[in-house]
Every structure is written in structure tokens, then in C-alpha cells.
Amino acid sequence: MSDFNDFNNPQVAALPRHLKQFIVDQHYEHYTPVDHAVWRYVMRQNYSYLKDVAYYPYIPGLQKAGLTIEKIPDLQDMNNALAKIGWGAVTVDGFIPPAAFMEYQAYRVLVIAADIRQLKHIEYTPAPDIIHESAGHAPIIADKDYHQYLSYFGSIGAKAMFSAQDFELYEAIRALSILKEMPDADEAAIKKADELVTWHQNNMGEPSEMAMLSRLHWWTVEYGLIGTLQDPKIYGAGLLSSIGESASCMSNEVKKLPYTIDAVNYSYDITKTQPQLFVTPTFQNLIDVLEEFADTMAFRRGGAYGLQKAIDCKNTCTVLYSSGLQVSGTFTAFTADENGNPVFIKTTGQSALAFDNKELKGHGKDYHKDGFSSPVGRLKGCDKPLENFTADDLKTAGIETGKEASLTFENGIKVSGKVTEISSKNSRIFLIKFENCIVLDEVGQVLFDPSWGVYDMAVGETLTSVFCGAADKDAFLEIAYKSNTGTHHPEYDQRTKELHKLYQQVRNRRHTGGDLGFLGNVWLMLQKFHYDDWLCALEILELLEHEGAEPALAAEIRQFLIQKAANQPEYKKLINDGLYLIKHPVEERLVV
Known part of the structure; x- marks a missing residue:
């Protein structure tokens, strides 16, 4: 890879050839104004909620990882920031094989899916995306005890024995996650892919070392809680990047169990919310449990x-x-x-x-x-x-x-x-x-x-x-195992491109200031051609209310959103949470 971009980051530069093959260009220019709005919405919701339930100070963690609330992170910015704490980051195409994922961790390099979830999957996506990887994993990397656990886990995971069934399950999960992220996915195809994942999960035989380690990884790195059973805090990236599950996981319906070696006996389903979560008292306990398991390997x-x-x-x-x-x-x-x-x-x-x-x-x-x-x-x-x-x-x-x-x-x-x-x-x-x-x-x-x-x-x-x-x-290895299933990259029709322009106009006004009068025209275009949209309407309302402008227009948009939330239950929480943030805004100093 002569054109390999190491971002001037020592950890990325040190990656061996067999890991470099999974890296893809981020193609920052491919992110649309809707993508940036999705990022901003999730990050503002995260901060609003997670400042009370996340284990670590969320915003300082974001800043140490080179992230902001306002825009999708650029890999160069992330690498500049992460280098200061001895880490790096690269972008990959969706799920990569578990052994490779583990080995990246051993080299202290975060693997980040280059794609971002669609607006319709804003609460949760079954596919890895840049929100999950960067907003979930990166902010806690600055915690020394935690990143030592993460890299140590990687070094042990890279040696784990896998089975032929592990690879078959990996391929099935990857295919399902890609299908579910496609805008025009065939429901019958999704059902078939879902059934295939279930079949593989039910026919794994005796779990391999990699399968068992993946469970420990899932219940800690992805879905871990820390503290006491009565008052746990979130540190797992899967929870931190899911504005739906980060709230629901704290309810009594989700059982909280002490994190011990017994967690290896709990399998998981990536497409569903978790029925139980494990609470560790300290990050050192994570290392102790990992050591206990490693002794059996x-x-x-x-x-x-x-x-x-x-x-x-x-x-x-x-x-x-x-x-x-x-x-x-x-x-x-x-x-x-x-x-x-x-x-x-x-x-x-x-x-x-x-x-x-x-x-x-x-x-x-x-x-x-x-x-x-x-x-x-x-x-x-x-x-x-x-x-x-x-x-x-x-x-x-x-x-x-x-x-x-x-x-x-x-x-x-x-x-x-x-x-x-x-x-x-x-x-x-x-x-x-x-x-x-x-x-x-x-x-x-x-x-x-x-x-x-x-x-x-x-x-x-x-x-x-x-x-x-x-x-x-x-x-x-000339080339390590690599999936033949490519992730979906959308082609936008003219109508969607026009919607992107409307989002961009609102975004530009938020960043540059100036006259608000044109927002009425943006709203008219949304009403006429994009009646299903709710997020752009929410962003217009946010600007109008924060600046006390165009009260009649603001009232009309608010009424539209309230009506949409009432008529379409799938949008109710999203819209209500957005309206809450207009009343209780994220402090401006935190978003740049």
C-alpha cells in the first residue's frame, strides 16, 4: 500500500500489512448535510442525557478524541488528538473479521466504520457506523485504565482460536447489517438474512475461544456498565452511541448483574436490545476477568x-x-x-x-x-x-x-x-x-x-x-480473510439532492449568522416536497426560537412537529427529545 495514509500518527504507521488491507478512505466529501444533521442530533441528545449517566465526562472525552457535536469527525483531526494519548484511528468498510478487529486494538488503533446511519435508523443501527465507533468508543479512550484494558484485550483476542462456524456467522451478520441499512431493502431479503443469522447462532456447536471472548467484549467494551448495581454508569460504546438504548437500559426491566467470568455464558444478538447488562466495580476488574479467561485459552x-x-x-x-x-x-x-x-x-x-x-x-x-x-x-x-x-x-x-x-x-x-x-x-x-x-x-x-x-x-x-x-x-499471508460482501453506498435522486440543499441552507445559517427570513422559504419547500422530513423542520425551529424570530412561523413548525409525533409513533420520542433540547439547549461552548 504505497499510498497508505498514516495521518502522521505513530500507531497507524506501525500497523502491519495484513491489517492495512482493511482500511478504506473516509471520503469526507461524501457526507451529506443530512448526515451532518444526523450526527449533530445524536450528539446533542447524547450530551443532554449522557452527562448524567455516562461514567466519564462526556464533552472533555470528545475533545480529547478530536470530536465535536457540530460535525462528523475528520480522521485527520481524530488522529491528531488521539496521538497525544498514544492511540490512532482508521476507517474501514463495515464489519471486519473479529480477529482483525482485536488486533487493531492491540496496536492501539480505533477501527471506525466510514459510513453513517440513515435518518430512519437514527436511534440505533445494526451496522457499525461512525457515530457508534467515534462517539461511542473514542471519548473514553482518554481514560488510562480503560485504554490499557482495550489494548490488552486486543492482544489476547488476536491469539484466540476461532471456528469455521464463527466465520459463517460473521458473514451472515455482516450481510444482514448491510441489508438493513439499504434505503430500499427488500423485506423478504431482510427476513431471509435474519433467519440465516438465527440459524447460525443456533448451530454454532461448542463456542470457540473467539466466540467466548466476543461475549466478554460485548458485555464490557460495547455494553458495559461501571459502578454499583444500584447506581451504575455507562461506559460501553454500544449504549453510548444509541440514543434509544442508553435511556432504556437504565430501567428496571433490564437486569443488572455483577461482571464476572460468568458473562462468557451469555450470548448476545446484535440486532436486538439487551435483556441484561453487567456492572463492573472498576476497570481493573475487567482486566482480572480477562486474565481468568486467558488462563483457559x-x-x-x-x-x-x-x-x-x-x-x-x-x-x-x-x-x-x-x-x-x-x-x-x-x-x-x-x-x-x-x-x-x-x-x-x-x-x-x-x-x-x-x-x-x-x-x-x-x-x-x-x-x-x-x-x-x-x-x-x-x-x-x-x-x-x-x-x-x-x-x-x-x-x-x-x-x-x-x-x-x-x-x-x-x-x-x-x-x-x-x-x-x-x-x-x-x-x-x-x-x-x-x-x-x-x-x-x-x-x-x-x-x-x-x-x-x-x-x-x-x-x-x-x-x-x-x-x-x-x-x-x-x-x-498475501491477504488475510476479507469479506466479499460490500457495504451499500447510496445514489441520490434529484429530490433527495434538493432536500440536502435545504439542510445545507439551515446549517450555513447556524454557522454564519445573518438574516433568518429565508427560512420561511426552506419551510415551504419542506412542506411541498419533503413532508416526511422532521429533522430539518426541528433545526429551523431551533434557530427561530433561540433568536426569538418569526414567531408565527415558529408556531406553525412546532404545531407540525407535535402533530407528526402524535400521528406517527415511530417519530414521537425523536421529535419530543428534539423539542426538549430546544428548551434546554446544549451549551454553545460545548459544540465547537
């Missing part, structure tokens, strides 16, 4: 447990030998001894070897294109692991470069051939290369035949970690 447990998770994953995973060698590939089999400890591992298809997450020269997936296999364990009769052998130990064991060697492991596996290379790092041997090599198991079955070529034997007594993905992702 394959990347910490390693061994046969981790290997089985890797096989179930059916995707690229990495095992870490106790010597430091990392083997990446699709694991298909392993052999264990009577105690359940792995004694032989096998990948199928393209594999690679790495050390410290850097691919070893000459050991990429083109070289190991047909898979990789190797013993695990100690040599028979040795009082220390092979990786800790000194030069004298090697000589005593008959392992010398250029000479024939025959190694027998405690588990009975035999490796015989001519040693051509012994690789070590940090005084530990991690790889021995053989020519004309045969590998036999304890009953004499051939595990590697000399005709298959050179044999690279991994060295290590145990497998200390198993995690999802390649050790060196940039070297292993």
Missing part, C-alpha cells in the same frame, strides 16, 4: 489441549516449541503419549517456521508447501532437553554437522539421517536439518521417507503455546 495452555483446538479450527494456527521455534500451518493430526503429552505433530499444506514472530529465512510456505511434521519431547536417556544441549552434549549424543546421526526419543520415535545444519538462538537449539532422513514411530511406521527430500526437525521438549493465525502474518 490454548495460547497459555499449549500442549495437547491447544493442538486439538488448532485442529478443530481448520485454519492457520501456530504452535510454539519450548525452544522458541514457531510452526505455522493447518494442523491436521498429532500423536500423544500415555500421559496425553504430544509426541509428534503434523500440518497439511502450506506451512512456515518462525522465531520471535519473524519467519526464518528459507522456511516460508513455498518451501514447506506440502506440510510439516516433527517429534516433540526429550531424547531417550538424556537428563536435559535437546534444546539445552551444549556443543559437548551434541558431540556425546553423536549429533554433528556433516555426520550421520540416529536419535531415539523417549516416546519411541526414531530420526536417522545425515545432519547438515544445527540452528540455535539465545543459546537454545531449535532446528536440526537432515539429509537422507527416515523418521519412524515406536512401532516402525514411516513418518518421513528419505525420498520426500530434506527433513527439518523441530527441537523442543514441550509445546508451550498454540494460537490462531501465523506467527509472521505479513510473511505468511
